[in-house]
Amino acid sequence: MAATPFHEVVFPLAIALQGRGGPRRKTDIVTAGSGREERNAKWAQSRRFYDAGSGVKTLADLSQLIAFFEERRGRLYGFRWRDRLDDRSCSPGFTPAPTDQHIATGDGATKIFQLVKIYGGQFAPYRRTIRKPVEGTVVLAVNGTRVEPGVAYECDSTNGLISFRPNAIPRFGAKITAGYKFDVPVRFDTDELSIDLSAFIAGEIPSIPLVEITV
Numbered sequence: 001m002a003a004t005p006f007h008e009v010v011f012p013l014a015i016a017l018q019g020r021g022g023p024r025r026k027t028d029i030v031t032a033g034s035g036r037e038e039r040n041a042k043w044a045q046s047r048r049f050y051d052a053g054s055g056v057k058t059l060a061d062l063s064q065l066i067a068f069f070e071e072r073r074g075r076l077y078g079f080r081w082r083d084r085l086d087d088r089s090c091s092p093g094f095t096p097a098p099t100d101q102h103i104a105t106g107d108g109a110t111k112i113f114q115l116v117k118i119y120g121g122q123f124a125p126y127r128r129t130i131r132k133p134v135e136g137t138v139v140l141a142v143n144g145t146r147v148e149p150g151v152a153y154e155c156d157s158t159n160g161l162i163s164f165r166p167n168a169i170p171r172f173g174a175k176i177t178a179g180y181k182f183d184v185p186v187r188f189d190t191d192e193l194s195i196d197l198s199a200f201i202a203g204e205i206p207s208i209p210l211v212e213i214t215v
Contacts, residue, residue: 004215006078007071008158010183011052011210012064016082018057021050021210045128048184050081052208062200065208066193074191078213080132080183088137089117089179096179098141103162103178106142106170115160115178131160131215134181138162141177142170159215186210 010016023046030038056062072079085092089100104113115130115138135157140147147153152168155161162178170176189209200206 004078004213005076006185006215008080010080010082011186012061012068013082015052015055015061015065017084018055019050019052019081019084019210020054021048021083022085023048046126048083048186048212049189050083050186050210052210053206056200056206056208062195062206069188069193072188075188078185078187078215081186081210083184087183088181096137096139096181098139098146098179099144099177100179101177102175104170104176106172106174106176108169108172111164111166111169113162113164113176115155115162115180115182117182129160130180130182132183132185133157133160134183137179137181139179142174144175144177185213185215187213 025046026042028040028042032038052065056065068079071077088094089096101115101117103116104110115133117128117130119126119128133155138149138155138157140149140153140155140162142152147168149155151165153162153164156163160182162176164170187210189211193206193208195206196204
């Protein structure tokens with residue numbers, strides 16, 4: 001199967017920061033006559049849906065959006081989306097630290113690890129794969145001690161993989177943690193931008209749907 005077409009470009013930030021949306025789950029629920037429910041998760045992973053329309057405030061924004069849409073060929077090419085509510089390993093407004101997220105435990109041999117973010121922790125923590133870290137923001141620690149990029153490891157910002165150098169492979173039982181900022185891989189969820197210019201000037205917000213994709 002051919003790789004999913006993807007452009008390593010960020011959706012215009014000034015527009016994205018005013019967008020809306022978030023994670024969606026899909027759950028089947030069957031209710032018995034007694035009122036008891038049987039619930040089954042159809043998706044193992046959540047999927048994020050957004051609408052960028054609320055960030056389009058001016059004709060200049062609209063022109064920029066159309067250019068971006070055309071270059072992506074509508075739904076064909078994926079791209080990066082910056083989710084202001086959830087764009088880093090720590091809480092919004094804080095600076096990522098190398099001990100933010102436990103991504104793996106060393107075994108003395110494995111040198112490649114995937115960035116992840118863990119949600120919750122008491123009942124059923126959700127482990128989300130992070131594939132689009134923001135270049136230059138990833139910081140790492142092994143057993144609580146920060147290790148330096150380019151010396152101990154490299155991070156591929158196109159897939160979120162951490163590669164330790166041969167002389168820095170984490171020992172058995174070593175706790176590997178990371179901090180980072182990240183983008184969400186998305187695509188347009190429409191092949192058509194139908195915008196009534198008179199309505200837009202009058203204040204109507206266009207709908208610009210986006211959907212998270214797997215890359």
